[in-house]
Amino acid sequence: MKFKIHFPVSSHSDFASCVGWLSGEEVLTAGDDHKLLIWNALNHEVIQTINLPEDLFPTDLHVYPKWSHGTRQKSAELFLIGSTDGRYHIFSRTGKLEKSVEAHKGAILVIKWSHDGTALATGGEEGQVKIWSKSGMLRTTLTSHPTPVYSLAWSPSNDSIIYTIDSNLEIKPLSPKVKPILWKAHDGAILKVGWNQCNNTIISGGEDCRYKVWDSSGRLLFISGINDYPITSLTWTPNGSLFAVGSFNALKLCDQHGWTYSLNKPAIQSIFNLCWSQDSTQIAGVTGNGSVIFAHVIDKSIDWANYQVSCLSQKILKFRDILINTDEEIEFRENITQFSLAHGYLIVITTNQCLIYRPTNLNAPYTIDLKDSTVNCLLQSSTSFLLVDSTNVYLYSYDGRFLNNLKWIGMKTDFLNHRTISISPETLAAIDANDNKIIHFIDLPTGKPINANPMIKHKSEVMVVALDSTGPPNERKVAFIDKNCDLYLTLVRSRSVSSQIIKISSMIKWILWCDTANMLAALGENGRITCWLYPQVGFVDRDLFSLAVIEKDWSDNASRNLQLTDFHNNQLTLRLSDGSPVQYSISSFPRILHGYVSNGKWNEALQLCRYLKSSPDYLPLWASLAGMALNGHNLEIAEYAYSAIEKVDKVLYIQRIQKLVDSAARNAEIALLCGNIQEAENILIASKFILRAILINLEVYNWDRACDLRNKYDHKERIYGNVILFYRQRYLERFDKTEDNKRLKKLANEIESRNWEQPAASVMAPSRPSVD
Amino acid sequence: MSDYNLSRLGLYFDKDSIHIFDPSSNQTTTELITECSEFIQSTKEFKDIVDDFILIVANLKEKVEKEKIKALGSRNALESIGIQKELHRQQLVVLINEKRQELERLNSLEQSLIRDEAEQKDLIERLTNQR
Structure with a gap:
């Protein structure tokens, strides 16, 4: 430049x-x-x-x-x-x-x-x-x-x-x-x-x-x-x-x-x-x-895959295909103000027009006349792109069709840039301009805030927000860095009501999602690059999160001011502090694994992981597969994967779940395995396994919730109350405490006859495999 | 009457004319006249020569003046060429530095790509050997 x-x-x-x-x-x-x-x-x-x-x-x-x-x-x-x-x-x-x-x-x-x-x-x-x-x-x-x-x-x-x-x-x-x-x-x-x-x-x-x-x-x-x-x-x-x-x-x-x-x-x-x-x-x-x-x-230039676009003068762009070594010059009538190349489309903004090219056909662009010649920000996703001018945020498809004019609370167009706004095929995430603690989520097809999850409010100011662009919409995740440089991850369209925000790392400067597979790369303050191969695992099994990771330390060569500029396929592009671009490839197997799993080819995925026994990426890959299998409710694969990473407890539990016949009970157990107690309880209540739902709460010592459930569902018998009291008694004995919970005292008074035999029998109910 | 009388009267004859001067004076006078005219002639010639000389000198002066200015100009130009060259040199140095930086950037990119290639080849080899 x-x-x-x-x-x-x-x-x-x-x-x-x-x-x-x-x-x-x-x-x-x-x-x-x-x-x-x-x-x-x-x-x-x-x-x-x-x-x-x-x-x-x-x-x-x-x-x-x-x-x-x-x-x-x-x-x-x-x-x-x-x-x-x-x-x-x-x-x-x-x-x-x-x-x-x-x-x-x-x-x-x-x-x-x-x-x-x-x-x-x-x-x-x-x-x-x-x-x-x-x-x-x-x-x-x-x-x-x-x-x-x-x-x-x-x-x-x-x-x-x-x-x-x-x-x-x-x-x-x-x-x-x-x-x-x-x-x-x-x-x-x-x-x-x-x-x-x-x-x-x-x-x-x-x-x-x-x-x-x-x-x-x-x-x-x-x-x-x-x-x-x-x-x-x-x-x-x-x-x-x-x-x-x-x-x-x-x-x-x-x-x-x-x-x-x-x-x-x-x-x-x-x-x-x-x-x-x-x-x-x-x-x-x-x-x-x-x-x-x-x-x-x-002389500004952008690289993407095997293409390189550079601006020769105010009106001429040079388009180069590195694979077949061809140069093509595109001349414009007006001055070029911006251009962007990503997801297989070249978008050029001139003074009054927006032109959309496919790299394969540079002769016939789709043309949009701009309403406003100042384009503040241009963002691309795989299916559409966002154009931010001085007053409006427009969404266009790649065939030049106008899709939506987006608006949300706290939108200020001059605040919008690559840090504060992010789009994926069907979702937009934006930091509120007035209150930087808030992130808004917009559903792109309707242009309205997402009903289930219109926004989240974080405890401190959010600096950078990034949505993943691959994977199914209900697994859409947003990663954000707050003022303290902590990196958080949360689901945008989670099915369960309580969407959890998990902190995944600290001292993070910049994050990038891979454009072709669901992987997240983060650059730390100390020049450390961390690549999470399957971030969804954070909502499936938190233990696997720290395993399904590939790390690379750049602190040896002048890592001050290292920047992360691009993450395409398995290639990370970095910039050193003197401006040198540096390519760094992570293993290509995680991407292949993602490809197999998203197409449901579980056996191929398993074969791939087995094949890479001696590779250094062996453990992260198996951990990712374990997460993917659990997320896809494929217990057989999950069992193999967990045994490969030597998580014996998980393997045993999975084997136990596999013995269950009822699919609802199975799903509930899987939810439990993922740590989603709330979801497991919901599944059980929906399929009328009330006792099991109560037992789950008893096992996590959530006495009040157990009492709530009992009050709500215990119509005919007193079994549930007895079970609760039985567990409470054991708890009190074990920790050598006296009863201090008023609700439980009241419950104890209600049930005069304390029959220990009956609950002991009832906990052997078929809907649950074991008590402790 | 004789010549004597005439000469007493102050009149003299020669072959074809009458004079009031005696012949010797007359001769001197004539000689004077010729000498005078010769003198005038030579003075004129001298003046012409001097005029020519002045013209030539003036021309020369002009030429000298021109040459002087030229010399001055070229001396200045020479001096400014030094400055220009210095500026040019600086620009070239800047350009070289820029290109050198660019080269360093490209070198580090190349190195990273070479490393990448080696890793990939390594991987391919490992995979083919495993099979």
Whole structure:
């Protein structure tokens, strides 16, 4: 990936420091020559010149951040300019000066709208940060320091501000109750700081000629080498995948993790400000000698299976099939803003269209006309894809048919990205934008929340959510990472009422589901990659969960900032901290096993596992098979598998279950084996094995539930009560306790005659194999 | 009347004309006239020569001036070529570094693929031997 830079003919006649995008095609710049220039971003020519008052020396400019239907929201206040006399000026779209506000002593050095456009923040030379309402009323003076505030940025949720104090950075929440975070970030004065809304990551650059990447709590993620000159500007792309760094005669393109894609050395002097277009493909910058530069990103490439797509210029894509070594170029009439290749389909978003290609037929794409040219996010599943524009979330099928316009509570389109939203063929999971603890589940065919399980509320903020894309819908699982980097797994469409959330690992940075088999890969903080071969086993037999795992440790080779980028078939693609892509294959047998089991070929699956006796993946595979067999109620296979992994207790229990004739009793026992007491009880009650249901509760010492069941179903006889009392008595004797449960005392009083023989006989009832 | 009388009157005759000067003076005068005209002639010639010379010098001056500017220009160009080359060199260094990084990335990718291939071959071998 690199920049292609254009140098326009005209320029400012003096120092320029202000730049912003008015729309996808118009760029606004201002300089000390008291001129506002509006540029056409397509041909890089000035289309309008607005003269500013002679005494106004602009220092910073920010355009209203809210977008709708491809243009900025119709708002009277469109852009802000801070000036050297300590005032800021609100301009309308036409360039008319609407209002000037006296704000700081000395110059205003930085001015920023909040992301939601309801407030603005200014930083002044005298060291104060002030928050203003949209109409220019002072809300608060956030801080006051003796050193100038060179730069500031709003947090993604608009509840705090990061700003510079010489060589330190401070994150200061707007509410006075929360403690600020202050740390020394650079060796020299910090000149620029940025905070991305999508990935919640901070970048900073300063006079020590370095730039650094931080997480939202001030932990260092990346530190650059020393550059030739101080870093005068740096800025995130709106989608958070890249950032650009400007310095003297230099323009760098960096990955979100800090490593450099490319460096250009144009002879333009220091770049004092940079601004990305909303679609994250173009950038405009202003420099010390008043010249303006435009650049767009080319050479972006995506690999999937044996295909590789790369963007040669703004309008040309190259499609390469590595297997037969053919290149094909696709030319578009409009600029390409995004493209995505997954699940066997190539989707290209241009300014006004969305084109869907099959790799096998690149000549006849399906075409959709976009209602809104800003596509924030594009997500693919195996049957459909999701298009998020500035106001709506659309679902389309791969033949270009519009399927649904999705809506849910707490949906904010600018919050949606690959972390906060995930789709599978029939389900969508999304983190609530207002309350990040909540994950919503949407049924895609209807576009409504799933009835049985519309949402889950976790105990802390959820950072990343991922749905599996294979397997039957009722086994649809969602994996999510919370704020503490713990990884959890839960069923989306579980049959049992109580959907359990299981914690499967901690210290996890990133997760990926395999696109062809039900496997989950997770990348830990310490560079450890864990691949769960059959995550469903967590809901079948938790003991197997830690067995059906393949692990790989990358801590030996520069694993800091390791990233997990792709999981296709059995191939994991990783990125090392210097940006090198690295392939790592896990064994291909788990995928084959998944294939056999999903087609019901149990014997082949068993043969495969037996065949791999000497392989190192022997144990995980058998454990997976055990889980699969139990999940598929195939007891015979489960027995073999459990014996292979030497779980004797399970084998014995399974053998006992196999002796049962009644299918309901069998299912109940299997549910018990899986640890689903609730489900087992439900099955038993539904098939009228009330005594057995009571016994289950007695065995887990759930006395109250046993009494409930007795009260509900014990009409004629007193057997159930007697059984309960018999067990209670044994329990009390064993633990040397006296009766303290009021309900049981009452029950004991009700039943005067304590006949121990009768319950002893009744527990030998045919519906259950044994008592203890 | 005789010549004597005429000469007393100040009139002299030669072969075909009358003069008021005596013949010797007349001779000198004539000689003077010729000398004068010769002098004027040579002065003129001298002036022409000087004019020519001035013209040539002026031309030369112009040429010299031109050459001087040229020399100045080329000297500047030479100097700026140094700077340009330096800039170019820097750009090339940047490019080389970029390519080197790219190479390193590709190398590590290749290594991982080689490792992968070896593992797969190993597996295939193991499977074929088992059979």
